[in-house]
Amino acid sequence: MPKGMARPLIQERGSRHFETPMLDPGAPPIGILGTGDFSRSLANRLVTCGYRVVVGSRIPKRSVCLFPADAEVTSQIEAASQADLVFIAVYPEHYSTLVELRPVLAGKVLVDVSNGLEIKRHGPSNAEQLADLFPDSFVVKGFNVISAWTLQTGPLDGSRQVFVCGDSSQAKASVTQLCHKMGFTPVDMGPLSSSVEVENIPTLSLSSWSIPLFCSLSLFVFFYLYNFIRDVLQPYIMTGKSLFYKMPIDTVNVTLPCVALVIAGTGLRTPGCVPHSSSCGWGTKYRRFPACLDRWLIQRKQFGLCSFLCAVLHAIYSLCLPMRKSARYKLLNAAFKQVKEGMEDAWIDEEVWRMELYVSVGIMALGLLSLLAVTSLPSVANSINWREFSFIQSTLGYCALSAATTHTLLYGWDRAFSPSHYPFHLPPTFVLVLIPSIVVLLGRLVVLLPCVGTRLRRIRRGWEENRHIRFTLPSNGSCNGPEDISDV
Structure with missing residues (x-):
């Protein structure tokens, strides 16, 4: 049971039981120095979890009304004297104002938030500067990735992870225990020197999304201009026919699937094929890939979500096509032309079958992409094992790419x-986007060939072509045979 807590009291309301934490008046409280938004949310969360909280303020009378009634608001020196674990919830530039508390805070745990x-690429970090000011205290970096809103609403509405680092194992253990009691998941990041990376986490803005978003936007601009030249500008130049009304919906709707298919093939599946071919060519798995390929592999999730977004927008745009005025006018003109020419039936079996199959396969491709997107969510990925996750992201991922290619x-x-579909000698966009996706699918088929697949499995289990290592892969795929000898 955490320090400062007494045995929970079981109460009954109707038919439901719940636990109400009881405060232990004799246990040392948790101290907080600072009265900002984060300090108030932290105090409220700690009180809710059953801890005694004492808040240190330069002007206690002005700040007492901002905190819960169960939290004691007093002077900084008195709050620091009562607590053994103190949160430093002030701005780094104000650390120097706390120097007078150095004797009182000696031997205590200071949590820098x-x-x-x-x-920052190099130190010193804020936590290291705080440790320099208080050499007799144990400084722990933590709770800086948790927002005030998350502290108020609970960990279910925000990030659960709290990154903790410090040089004292006992001090980190105290903060880790506190994290668990508050409903968060502590992650040990090592010594206090790691606080530079921990402090950079909230500062990074879409760090893993910059390249996928840039590539997606660049592809969209390229294909949009390409389709505009073919479908809008060429008829206007050659025949004077104005088709500029296509730009808001038609041209966008033709561009979105191009971006989705290129990203799903090249951006999402190519980095998985490159390591396979490289390992087979090198004959070893211990040769390091280039740094750009490592970053590419890490950002496949973001590429997949960008592809899914484009596919969903394409489906929505396609559903809206019949609602346009231009589509209605085309239907009326076609019907009028049919009556004028005396045509009784304009049914064409080939076109009907093409459209039925085209729409059906497209729906299946979108469904598989939806499954991949849902599985990439941390809450879903944590509920399945690695074999299930690999099957969905790899096997079903290639099934989704195959369905989109067939579509x-x-x-x-x-x-x-x-x-007639090559104005200005420019091929249709579906011809352009089919090339990379078909190449990726063919590369996957090559990996599935017995000769290549067997070699790849042996390399994954430690076999190296340029070393004399006796290795026999059992028929059942296990490694329990007496001849399975490889370096680990």
Whole structure:
């Protein structure tokens, strides 16, 4: 049971039982120096978890109304004297104002919750500066990635992880125990020198999203301009026909699936094929990949979500196509032309089958992409084991790419062989996007070949081509045979 807590009291309301934490008046309270938003939210959270809280303020009378009634608001020196664990909830530039508390805080645990205003590549960090000011105290970095809103609403509405680092194992153990009691998950980041990286975490803005978003936006601009030149500008230049009304919906709707398929093939699946081919070519798994490939592999989740977003927008745009005025006018003109020419039936089996298959495969591709996107959520990924996660992200991922490629092939049908679909000698966009996706699928098929697959499995289990290591892969895939000898 955490320090400062007494045995919970079981109460009954109707048919439901719940635990109400009881305060232990004899246990040392948790101290907080500072009266800002984070300090108030932290005090409220600690009181809710059953801890005694004492808040140190330069002007206690002005701050007492901002904190819970169960929290004691007093002077800084009195709060520091009562508590054994003290949160330093003041800005780093105000650390010097606490120097007079150095004798009182000696031997106590100080939790630094501050963040920097910019990314630091080297130290000293705020926590290290605090440790220099209080050499007789045990400084622990923690709770800086938790917002005041998360402290108020609970860990279910925000991040659960609290990164903790410090040079004293006992001090980190005290903060870790406190994290557990507050409902968070502590993550030990090592010594206090790691606080530079911990303080940079809240400062990083979309650090893992910058490249995927840039690539997605660049592809969208490229394909949009390409489709605009082919479908809008070329008819206007050649025949004077104005089709600029297509720009808001038609051109966007043709561009979105191009971006989705290129990202799903090249951005999402290519980094998985490159390591396979490299390992087979090198004959070892111990040769390090380039740094750019490592970053690419790490950001595959972001690429996949960008592809999913484009696919969903494409589906929504496609559903909105019949609601446009231009689509209605085209239907009326087609019906009027049919009546004028005396046509009784405009049914074309080939076009009907093409559209039925095209829409059906597209729905399946979107469903598989939705499954991949949902599985990438941390709450879902943590509830399945690695084999299940690998099956969904790898096997079903290639199934989604195959369905999307088939969807594009059915859309193209025989249009790729019609000269009328090559204005300005520019091929249709579906021809361009099919090339990388088909190459990726063919590369996957090569990996599945017995000769390549067996070699790759042996390399994964430690076999190296340029070393004389006796290695036999059992038929059942286990490693219990007497001849399975490899370096670990």
